[in-house]
Amino acid sequence: MSQPATTLAPGSVGVVETRHLDLPEPVPLDCGRELHPVRVAYETYGTLSPRRDNVVLVCHALSGDAHAAGLSRAPSGGSARDGFGAEGHGKGLGWWDGMIGPGKAFDTDRFFVVSTNLLGGCRGTTGPSSIDPATGEPYGPDFPVITVADMVRTQRAFLDALGIERLAAVAGGSLGGMQALQWAVLYPDQVDAVIPIASTHALHPQGVAWNAIAREAILRDPAWQGGRYHGTGRAPDAGMGIGRMVGHITYLSAPALEVKFGRRLRSGDGPHYTITDPEFEVEGYLRHQAEAFVKRFDANTYLYTSRALTYFDLARQHGGGSLARALEGVSARTLLIAFSSDWLYPPSASEEIAGALRALGKPVELHVIEAPYGHDCFLLEEARQTPVIRRFLAQPVQERGSS
Ligand SMILES: CC(=O)SCCNC(=O)CCNC(=O)[C@H](O)C(C)(C)COP(=O)(O)OP(=O)(O)OC[C@H]1O[C@@H](n2cnc3c(N)ncnc32)[C@H](O)[C@@H]1OP(=O)(O)O
Ligand SMILES: N[C@@H](CCO)C(=O)O
Incomplete structure (x- = not known):
């Protein structure tokens, strides 16, 4: 890369x-x-x-x-x-x-x-x-x-x-x-x-299924608004971010995640016993990938392109x-x-x-x-x-x- x-x-x-x-x-x-x-x-x-x-x-x-x-x-x-x-x-x-x-x-x-x-x-x-x-x-x-x-x-x-x-x-x-x-x-x-x-x-059925989950995350975000979010000041960033997290994990491998992050915590003095914050390095990485993605991509394009590759x-x-x-x-x-x-x-x-x-x-x-x-x-x-x-x-x- x-x-x-x-x-x-x-x-x-x-x-x-x-x-x-x-x-x-x-x-x-x-x-x-x-x-x-x-x-x-x-x-x-x-x-x-x-x-x-x-x-x-x-x-x-x-x-x-x-x-x-x-x-x-x-x-x-x-x-x-x-x-x-x-x-x-x-x-x-x-x-x-x-x-x-x-x-x-x-x-x-x-x-x-x-x-x-x-x-x-x-x-x-x-x-x-x-x-x-x-x-x-x-x-x-x-x-x-x-x-x-x-x-x-x-x-x-x-x-x-x-x-x-x-x-x-x-x-x-x-x-x-x-x-x-x-x-x-x-x-x-x-x-x-x-x-x-x-x-x-x-694409094999498991691949079709992962793509379906990613699209579903966008479709179920209320900010998607039936796909008419342009000009409303709201976009389905949350849904697309989750979709990207799912997708991104399918682009990697279990051994690669093991080598890159293991079970390392983000904080040296953790765990902090939270259900909301990303405690693990891999969680922080996924959030980063999601945030970077929503800045550069359009949710409807994600839906249409993901659909095309599953067809x-x-x-x-x-x-x-x-x-x-x-x-x-x-x-x-x-x-x-x-x-x-x-x-x-x-x-x-x-x-x-x-x-x-x-x-x-x-x-x-x-x-x-x-x-x-x-x-x-x-x-x-x-x-x-x-x-x-x-x-x-x-x-x-x-x-x-x-x-
Ligand atoms: C496919 C096409 O035709 S074009 C589209 C290709 N581009 C993409 O898919 C973009 C998103 N995908 C990626 O970044 C992919 O992982 C790759 C394959 C392209 C790059 O892989 P790598 O070089 O191994 O990058 P890596 O997966 O480690 O990601 C690096 C990013 O994660 C961040 N990161 C790494 N570790 C952590 C961590 N523990 N916590 C938070 N963020 C982290 C890095 O800071 C870096 O951020 P940046 O991209 O904003 O600078
Ligand atoms: N990471 C690549 C591969 C998807 O197949 C992308 O986002 O386009």
């Missing part, structure tokens, strides 16, 4: 700025509605080749944004609600800064890396906090329910507007990996390689219940990376995808990295993902085959 920085480290893409593009056409959605207008927030790193054949799209997870690499030019300290927004994790460096740059996994000496904030987001791309042209008010709960396929259709339309037809690769972790898989299925002739990391073809089911949506059938049309070569301690998006999910692709004779590699930090390993274990990704992306066409 990128560290706070005031100076740019070697290999940095430098100071970057999030830009915005308005799509010329409405985006058709799985729910049957169309969305228009749609604005997409994006950043790019590296140089587009004259043949426009070196584009890598990186897709973020639940709470990310377009600021994937470099040091943001945007002012810090803003929030998702006040219009300009704080940086991805509050320090100015992009959420995959260790992975994108000269000589890094996504090498900007070679690739033109594009990162967008996903549809439904609260970091510059049209989402539930955007103005509904029909009412002149924020959409709130009137925003259409969106899917991962809708996010990918939006990215396709965005790239069309930039004049980019093909992608050398699509990569992302978690929900970002779902988008990569969705690209391979929806646009098989337009993407050469996909790199889903710590991801799945369908995602390649077999159901594209294969009549069969993962193999869903993947039949894939022509991109696939690199799957999973982490041994990730119980939310476990290696078994990547193994299922790899098995289905192999049985179909498609080129696929699976790497399970032994690492203790749980699901968030895709943000933390940059050094160990880098050689795997660099080697995969360096493979000349004639060497591409099943493994």
Whole structure:
């Protein structure tokens, strides 16, 4: 994971700025509605080749944004609600800064890396906090329910507007990996390689359940007000904070919590026998994560995005219940990376995808990295993902085959 920085480290893409593009056409959605207008927030790193054949799209997870690499030019300290927004994790460096740059996994000496904030987001791309042209008010709960396929259709339309037809690769972790898989299925002739990391073809029931609890915490906060909290001076911060605490624990692992906090108390002279104060270090940490999160994120975006990732089911949506059938049309070569301690998006999910692709004779590699930090390993274990990704992306066409 990128560290706070005031100076740019070697290999940095430098100071970057999030830009915005308005799509010329409405985006058709799985729910049957169309969305228009749609604005997409994006950043790019590296140089587009004259043949426009070196584009890598990186897709973020639940709470990310377009600021994937470099040091943001945007002012810090803003929030998702006040219009300009704080940086991805509050320090100015992009959420995959260790992975994108000269000589890094996504090498900007070679690739033109594009990162967008996903549809439904609260970091510059049209989402539930955007103005509904029909009412002149924020959409709130009137925003259409969106899917991962809708996010990918939006990215396709965005790239069309930039004049980019093909992608050398699509990569992302978690929900970002779902988008990569969705690209391979929806646009098989337009993407050469996909790199889903710590991801799945369908979240397991326990994952669906944890997401449901997080959403429930928001829905039951009286300040949510049926989703029409914008402009009322009240927002469901309490509910979203609890939702983030739940979610954040699912991104970690039991051994990581043991090493990081153990059962240490916050105060040297405790316990203080209180039912309200955070006595344990891990409780203080969770409160900190909740407080930081509500400053940078919108509750309705959380609801819509969490919903989209629980709906995602390649077999159901594209294969009549069969993962193999869903993947039949894939022509991109696939690199799957999973982490041994990730119980939310476990290696078994990547193994299922790899098995289905192999049985179909498609080129696929699976790497399970032994690492203790749980699901968030895709943000933390940059050094160990880098050689795997660099080697995969360096493979000349004639060497591409099943493994
Ligand atoms: C996924 C995308 O596509 S982009 C979105 C990615 N960003 C996020 O998810 C943001 C929130 N998540 C995190 O911070 C994740 O833990 C990670 C993986 C991104 C970073 O992991 P780490 O570097 O190990 O950070 P860690 O989990 O220790 O959290 C550090 C924070 O907790 C605070 N903290 C650490 N220990 C304690 C404690 N005992 N009590 C209170 N606060 C604590 C630190 O002060 C630090 O705060 P800051 O972020 O405000 O500076
Ligand atoms: N911590 C990451 C991972 C979620 O899958 C996020 O908040 O987006």
